Amino acid sequence: MGNSELLASLQASFIGRDTEYPTVGGSRGPRVYLDSAASTLMLAPAYQVGHEFLQHYASTHSDLHYAARGASQAFHWAHEKVLEFVDADPEVYCAFFAGSGATAGFNRMAASLAETRPEREVVLVSEMEHHSNDLPHRHHFESVVHIPCLGEFERYGALNMERLRLLIEEHNHKINYIAVTGASNVSGAITPLAEVASLAHQVGAYLIVDASQMIAHAPVSMNDADIDVLVFSGHKIYAPGSPGVVIARREVLNRIAPCELGGGMVDDVYLEQYMTTATLPDREEAGTPNIVGAITLGAVLDLLNRIGMDKVREKEIDLINHAWQGLSSIDGVTLYGPDPADIPRTGTIAFNIKGFDHGLTAAALNDYHNIQVRNGCFCAHPYVRELLKKEMWEMDIDLDAPDADDQIERKRGMARASLGLYTTRDDIDALIDAVRDLAGRREEILATYEPVGRNGYRHTKFSPAPQDLFDPERTLANYIAAEG
Template identity: 50%
Template sequence: MSPDPVHYHQPFDSLHRDFFGLDTHYHLADGRIARRHYLDSAASTLALGCARHVADELLDHYANTHSDLHFSARIANHAYDWAHGQVLKFVRADAERYSAFFAGSGCTATLNRLARGLATRRPERDVVLVSLLEHHANDLPHRKHAGQVIHIPLVGAAPALGAVDLTALERLLEQYRDRVNYVAVSAASNVTGIVNPVHDIAALAHAHNAWVVVDASQYLAHAPLAISDTGAQERELDALVFSGHKLYAPGSPGVAVARRALFEDSEPDEVGGGMVDDVSLTGYQITARFPDREEAGTPNILGAVQLGAVLNVLQRLGMAQVHTAEQQRLRGLLAELAALPGVRIYGDPDLDRTPRLGTVAFNLDGWEHGLVAAVLNDYFNVAVRNGCFCAHPYVRELLKPELWALDLDPDDAMAIQRWQGMVRASLGLYTMDEDIEALLAGLRDLLARPDHYRALYQADADGNFHHRTFHAPATTLFDPDALLERALARLNVTADML
């Protein structure tokens, strides 16, 4: 049996298909050529075609920002400002009090920036509270820059852990009263998709004069999220970050939407062109203008505009509608997975008690995560991710009962790599019923023919599984050199001419 099909209406249906890479085919281990089923959106999403079109059109006018003189510079400035405006609108941030700025190639850059900036702003508050379900990007920067990071526990028990334990958070805020600078949490986990009540967390943090930094990288493509859910200032998030490449705009920068007051009157972390009013040989005057002061150097104009276009489209489509459709698909997937013998789904499976977005991490009893992921890829063309997903403390906590039961030798790194991890399937706006069906079909076949599949693979020292006879190195799938040769040949340029 397959999950109930999800029916879309126009314009949802047209947009759902307007993505690059939905018709990508690969040769499989059994000799078939099949369409790829991309279930790795939590790592990076595919590109929305209409948004990419805007960026491509901008190429005809491409010029640097930071000048309004010639036509093209004027266009670049306008388009780049427009992108900032789309970000603020998308999370309903008050443009008078909040600023959006771009940095790096994902939210790792903006989180590092925030961690450094907030530590400098209130050095007397040396403690940062970080949830246990964080991606390393929302943990390590705080460890590096704060005096002390304390991890907030989650509700429930492994493997059915839930969201951040608000009672424990309140206790920590009390215990470290006057020392907590901010609380850093994800809006949704990149491992389980479990959603944290970020506005409740903000209210608790603010009651203790602590700020709240929210990593919304795994949230914004799936559901509506505003700086304040009710409009009340005490429930406002002080800073929110995300990665554009997880929001249908690969190649776009990392984003921060932050209260201006957090950055005003302090030296920006990075200095250079575009963020100063004047420079003499002995000094420089940093501009008061946002976001310029936070964006030293030439920005990623094309990426930001592409992301702005995605956000514009998603606003028109309505994130509530996106969420509803995805929840239907997610419920179907969870039910089908739970019905397979020996499948363990991580995180509290009760969606009403513990909401989640379109990401599911699981294991099959007695199967290494690496072997399951390899078979799904090689025989079913299902692209999933496996391992610890840069959230090692959380994954280890979810796996604790199993790892204890295995009684692994702590010095046997290979055994630990083999068993410490999960398989993750994650959805996007373009996910189709047949992608989910391909995943389920693969798992069913794997469970039906365990010896057959196991005999086809061998593990390496890192716990990764390799097919004994089928090899598909990247250059046979996509070769930049060969593509370039063909492009040059179209220009009648051959290698010997260069």
């Protein structure tokens, strides 16, 4: 099978891509899943690899029965696939799995580096960061300085390199590391990582990259960009249920003490003392690992490597441009973040429709058009606040009303459509048509919804319970009934 055929076959293989849901009016059809920035769908052949591994399931860390030996080997293979995928020389870098997402990796690195280099008490973090790549640094360091972005109001985004240079000059050898996202989870704006690495290294600071929103969308080369630490979540790259991933220079890991202690990371333990192992990644992976998740993720990375991330990126750029042009041509629609013609972006497009709260947009896209998008501030409150600065001033909120806080919450945010390998031009066209439809019948839509909570909306006549769609109890009952 050639690359293009493999790509086409993988695109068609995602589990849940065509799951059918009901819509207002009684029809039922396959969903359009545009919530990949939160979590991607599962790539079926990779799931199959994990499933097959279960036939041989055993824990790792033993070589003496077939299954344990196989598990250890396959777990090791997953680490190799990670390194290969981000072009990290295994002599220089080591990959380890941590927690259930990227958050564990940031907490781990922040705690360790604060302890290892206490004389460097400043961390530089961009204003675009997800809270996961901001709050752990705030927690462990004396001072976190936020790097501003380019542009203003709804076009705010992409690192301001000039301001970064000035901050580096100002804080110089006090900087422990610079932590930036590879691509924003709000606007998709891509950071020039090699340039940031070069500036960081001039003052002996490390570069930590949050690749959560980049890993499934663009090629990443740790070798070329000279990145010290890269962190991402497996569930953002077609392996839901897989662990968080950290790839770090061995030289960095050799300097830090392990944060988590327990089985698998010690050479020997006495009542009086214990000796941690020098072997990486074992030292960083205390406890029984998520072996199935890691192997599934390894399989995804292997398959994507065969296709080539350049090709994946090329396909996505086409869809981003199409979506940007289509959505921006609709009256009353605001798109956020830099224009893709000015700054490269991944397939994440945040938007608002005039007269619609973000929750209403997301609910109506779901209920009327079977399109699944996310809404809110996407755990990037400072960035979203900046993007909405002008609009919030102009919004008609009665600050004396008893529900003023709720009103603000309902307005403070956006809807976000985000792409995956399974996204087609038809999906983007469906989104553009749906947004145009909603924008054109605002009064009618408003009349059919009531606000719930601080940022939700519920259709007054159409509201299937989640259990009608999927219910673990029903699945179990069906199994038991079938078994007789």
